[in-house]
Amino acid sequence: MKTIIATIFIIFLSFTAQAQNTTEEVKVETIEMTIVTETTYELNVEAKTEVARLYKFKNSRIKRDLNFLTKANKPKMA
Template sequence: MKAIITLLFIITVGITAQAQEAKVAPVLKMETTEVKATVVKKEAVQQETKVARLYKFKNSKIKKALSFSTKRGKSKIA
């Protein structure tokens, strides 16, 4: 019974949604003007600043990756 009522409700809502008149906004036409841009080259030399990262420990990620140790490399206590 609950499934039938739910199905009827969904169908009713769907039909009422389709019955609504869609209000279409009027299309506005705009006038466009074409502006041509001119490129002026400046001969002034601008220095580019490059950013360099400074790490506290040099090559710390590389040293950590290369300093791995395996379980078999450790000495066993007899």
Template sequence: MKTILTIIAVIFFGTVAMAQDANKEVKVDAVTVGVELNIDIQKQAKKETEVARLYKFKNSRVKKELSFKTKKDRAKLA
């Protein structure tokens, strides 16, 4: 019974709130301003070529730096 009365009260107050015309819409004058787009696009025909180096030797500096191991990486005996 309490839930039915609550639902009826919510619907009643909702319809009363929607029925009021307290706020009337006020028309606002819109101001239009012209916009000019001056865009200069310059295409550069410069092609960049990148070179990838392949190191064949184990003792190269890059492979040494990339394959480092720390003391914590080593296996421990329990």
């Protein structure tokens, strides 16, 4: 009984979805644009001093941060 009602409901929904009028056409306004053929490049020559850090080992900061200890890591006496 439940399956029969469910199939009738699905068929009813499909008929109502097909009965809607969607013939309205929407006109879109197009814009004509030209292609740019000239390009200009500007260089900003400013003296900037940047500091770079050099670590002795690769990924040393990441390894240090991931190697933390918590209270749960300490051994307990039974």
